[in-house]
Amino acid sequence: GAHVIALQEVWTQGARTLLGAAGRRAGYTAIWHREAAFGGSGLMVLSRLPISRPRFTAYRLAGLPQRPRQADFYGGKGFVSLELATDPGPVTLIDTHLQAGYSGPTGSDENSGIRAGQAVQLACYIRDLQTPVLATGDFNTGEGADAYKILGGIGGLGDLAVELNRREPTCLSPHPYRxxxxxxxxIDLIFARSGRDTRVRAIALERTYDRALEFAGEPGAYSDHAGLLGEIELIPRPAGEPPFAWPAPSAAALEHAEFQLHLGEEAARRRRRREMGQAGGLLGAGLLVGGSAWKAVERRRGFLARLALGVGGLGFVAGLAGGAGSQWVTGNELAGFAEVREILARPRPARGEPVRLRTP
Structure with a gap:
């Protein structure tokens, strides 16, 4: 079986307990997860290899709190980075779940800028690492999409499915849960990148946990996403040879990332204008209804007048709260884009030089 299992959307304590117990029975004695369901990320790692230096990093751009049906913000988006002890040396495993795509009022994906910002934050973190890297998870991005380009062009990550010509969909159709x-x-991917002293070579990749099941006579499946089982080889640097090096971020990827961050900022501003317009409409309607109701109260119209006055007051308060909330949410989102842009602008090594950056 696999040495390491990386999971996403493990939201409940019951699910974590069940998976942890099953993992320990199968020899996965090193287990990482966060405790909380609300904001806990849903990530879980089970390993037969010793793990050390676990670090969870929250994405600075983590979704839209005013979209509770999307739920991404409340899940606590981020990534966990931890080191696996292997015979050739430590390997950094990353497990993550990027922002999902949802259609906005115009029909386009209103979260593409947020997802690109998450990819920038993750890719820049990976460039700071000198160990080999395996990055796994639900990236909610396909080959050639914006976040995919950023992860490859800035993070130096290679897609095992592309390297091995094993491209297969992981979200299947028809499917009982979709x-x-x-x-x-x-959109579920395994990326790899060699380290300073250890090279990574892709060996095999296959889709798994994709067969149809039946529960109490109803069609089902293990998940709404299929799994991936990857195999790599770790090749130590021969004695006396210089450290492995990898190219600097491509100019095209950096330019593309900047452009996607700009588009995300513009989308946030448009969303604020739209939400402020809606809030203004509620304020105006509340004032109109409340004013008419007050006149009716003065004329002793009784119950209906008082009801209208209450409705008008609720509309006024809702508009006021909506406007204030939109200002705060968008301000925080724009500050997040600014922080991600600062991460992107950090100095980087010249092309072809060994990476000499801080250890996390």
Whole structure:
């Protein structure tokens, strides 16, 4: 079996307890997860190899709190980085779950800028590492998409499925847990990058946990996403040879990341204008209804007048709260884009030089 298992969307304590107990029975004695369901990330790692230096990093751009049906913000988006002890040396494993895509009022994905910002934060973190890296998870991005380009062009990550020509969708259709017309997609990925002293070579990749099941006569599955089982080889640097080096971030990827951050900022401003307009409408309606109701009260119209006055007051308060909330949310989101842009602008080594950056 696999040496390491990286999971996403393990939200409840019951699920973590069940998976942890099953993992220990199968020899996965090193287990990492966060405790909270609300804001806990849903990430979980089970390993037969010793793990050390676990570090969870929250994404500075973590979703839209005013969209509770999307739920990403409340899940606590981020990534965990931990070191696996192997015979050739430590390997950094990263488990993550990037922002999902949702259609906004115009029909386009209103979260693409947020997801690009998350990819920038993750890619820049990876460039600071000198160990070999395996980055796994639900990236909610496909080959050639914005976040995918950023992860490869800035983080130096290679997609095992591409290297091995093993591209297969991980979101299948038809599927009992997905809408009937949902298209198939390949958004669950295993990326790899060599380290300073150890090279990574892709050996095999296969899709797994993808067969149909039945529960109490109803169709089911292990998950709404299939799993991936990857195999790599770790090749130590021969004695006397210089450390392995990898190219600096590509100019095209840096420019693309800057442009996506700009688009994300513009989307946030448009969303604020739209929400402020809606809040203003509620304020105006509340004042109008409340004013009419007050006149009715003065004329002793009784119950209906008082009801209208209450409705008007609720509309006024809702508009006021909505406007204030939109200002705060968008201000925080724009500050997040600014912070991610600062991360992107940090000095980097010249092309072809060994990476000499801080250890996390």
């Amino acid at each position: 809408p009937v017309q949902a298209p198939e997609s390949r």
